[in-house]
Amino acid sequence: MISKAIKIAPATGKLGVVIPGMGAVSSTFIAGVEAVKKGLAKPIGSLTQMGTIRLGKRTEDRIPKIKDFVPLASLEDLVFGGWDIFSDDIYQAGLKSGVLERSLLDQVKPALEAIRPWTAAFDKSYVRRLDGTHVKKAASKMELAEQLQDDIKIFQKRNNLSRTVMVWCASTEVFLKPSAVHQTIESFERGLRENDPAIAPSMIYAYAAIKAGIPYANGAPNLSADIPALTRLAKDRNIPICGKDFKTGQTLMKTILSPGLKARMIGLNGWFSTNILGNRDGEVLDDPDAFKTKEESKLSVLEHILQPKLYPDLYSKYTHKVRINYYPPRGDNKEGWDNIDIFGWLGYPMQIKVDFLCRDSILAAPLVLDLVLFLDLAQRCGMSGIQEWLSFYFKSPMCAPELYPEHDLFIQLMKLKNTLRHLKGEELITHLGLEYYD
Numbered sequence: 001m002i003s004k005a006i007k008i009a010p011a012t013g014k015l016g017v018v019i020p021g022m023g024a025v026s027s028t029f030i031a032g033v034e035a036v037k038k039g040l041a042k043p044i045g046s047l048t049q050m051g052t053i054r055l056g057k058r059t060e061d062r063i064p065k066i067k068d069f070v071p072l073a074s075l076e077d078l079v080f081g082g083w084d085i086f087s088d089d090i091y092q093a094g095l096k097s098g099v100l101e102r103s104l105l106d107q108v109k110p111a112l113e114a115i116r117p118w119t120a121a122f123d124k125s126y127v128r129r130l131d132g133t134h135v136k137k138a139a140s141k142m143e144l145a146e147q148l149q150d151d152i153k154i155f156q157k158r159n160n161l162s163r164t165v166m167v168w169c170a171s172t173e174v175f176l177k178p179s180a181v182h183q184t185i186e187s188f189e190r191g192l193r194e195n196d197p198a199i200a201p202s203m204i205y206a207y208a209a210i211k212a213g214i215p216y217a218n219g220a221p222n223l224s225a226d227i228p229a230l231t232r233l234a235k236d237r238n239i240p241i242c243g244k245d246f247k248t249g250q251t252l253m254k255t256i257l258s259p260g261l262k263a264r265m266i267g268l269n270g271w272f273s274t275n276i277l278g279n280r281d282g283e284v285l286d287d288p289d290a291f292k293t294k295e296e297s298k299l300s301v302l303e304h305i306l307q308p309k310l311y312p313d314l315y316s317k318y319t320h321k322v323r324i325n326y327y328p329p330r331g332d333n334k335e336g337w338d339n340i341d342i343f344g345w346l347g348y349p350m351q352i353k354v355d356f357l358c359r360d361s362i363l364a365a366p367l368v369l370d371l372v373l374f375l376d377l378a379q380r381c382g383m384s385g386i387q388e389w390l391s392f393y394f395k396s397p398m399c400a401p402e403l404y405p406e407h408d409l410f411i412q413l414m415k416l417k418n419t420l421r422h423l424k425g426e427e428l429i430t431h432l433g434l435e436y437y438d
């Protein structure tokens with residue numbers, strides 16, 4: 001199937017990246033981009049920088065790099081800004097988070113020291129384990145949204161930016177369910193003016209981004225833009241949005257392994273996942289209400305991949321548990337264990353054990369980069385509203401209300417690459433391949 005190529009505006013000029021939350025993930029991302037720009041390291045883990053895309057038939061040998069196939073902003077053109085409840089610049093934030101070595105941070109120190117967070121739109125009732133003084137004061141949540149838009153405008157003007165993207169990398173907020181105030185743009189704006197407690201800071205940032213005309217991605221599991229009022233506003237204003245919750249360590253493994261088990265019709269009795277981590281994110285998730293937001297996000301993937309209704313003999317009775325334990329000695333170097341009880345031919349039981357000694361922010365940083373570049377591309381292509389083709393990056397992918405989310409990493413990747421082929425008017429790849437044998 002070949003579609004007509006879409007008109008894509010060129011990636012000329014500077015691209016601003018504004019980030020609520022300048023902690024471990026943000027500092028690892030920004031320092032990483034600066035290090036790559038200087039040739040000190042490679043952008044490992046980034047599909048936009050290292051990935052290729054096959055075009056046409058396997059015999060044609062046309063396999064460009066993704067960044068040479070679609071017009072993405074160059075790393076040289078990225079300009080960073082953001083908000084935090086602590087006033088540390090990105091060099092200090094990088095040192096404190098303890099992810100990257102000081103020797104690396106020192107080599108890009110001037111660029112990092114120049115990035116000082118703006119005061120945050122923060123309310124402790126949504127992130128109870130943190131206290132910060134670098135916060136905005138306002139009479140209403142609407143006024144906070146206006147202040148955030150002012151920050152963005154000043155940043156855009158000062159840096160002569162052509163375009164801007166926002167990625168939420170701030171702490172996970174307490175669990176909230178969508179309620180009446182989230183349903184329409186009118187009820188949401190009334191809620192902002194009347195300080196409705198169901199409107200969390202992450203929603204105020206998402207609203208500010210959409211109103212400022214800039215795409216928004218949510219790297220945490222809290223609802224943020226995933227409410228009808230904001231998905232509608234994004235659609236009406238032609239703004240691409242996506243989320244939620246970067247798919248990194250244990251859930252990444254889960255969405256790699258479980259499609260494989262299902263592909264071979266191997267049954268599942270149980271999947272027990274536990275983690276220890278000691279960074280600030282772990283401390284925030286030590287609050288049961290913040291953990292509940294994360295737990296919901298982590299639990300949903302298996303059910304959607306395994307489809308128990310279609311395969312009752314294999315997947316209708318499994319137990320799935322997820323635990324996160326805050327354990328300071330490990331810092332950002334998380335350890336995640338999975339015990340997977342499976343069964344095969346005639347029901348004979350077997351076990352798989354996974355012990356993933358991962359580095360949370362090292363896995364998350366390239367996702368931030370890809371999301372920035374792909375969201376900017378989406379906007380230049382005129383794509384708006386929920387960008388389901390970016391599900392590849394998320395534990396709880398946003399999708400249209402009548403759909404279930406697609407969690408299988410390999411289907412997600414195929415969807416992403418076919419979207420790029422579609423944008424460029426290239427043949428979509430179905431892997432049918434019968435023509436090779438005619």
Ligand SMILES: NC(=O)c1ccc[n+]([C@@H]2O[C@H](COP(=O)([O-])OP(=O)(O)OC[C@H]3O[C@@H](n4cnc5c(N)ncnc54)[C@H](O)[C@@H]3O)[C@@H](O)[C@H]2O)c1
Nearest residue numbers: 021023024025084120170171172220246248280281360364
């Ligand atoms: N690292 C990963 O692998 C990964 C995976 C999935 C999701 N996430 C999510 O990404 C987010 C960032 O993770 P991290 O490890 O960098 O955490 P972190 O605690 O190091 O950084 C988060 C920062 O957000 C700030 N913050 C909190 N509320 C804010 C607000 N309202 N406005 C502005 N700043 C605010 C905090 O002060 C902190 O500096 C977390 O929500 C985490 O759950 C991370």
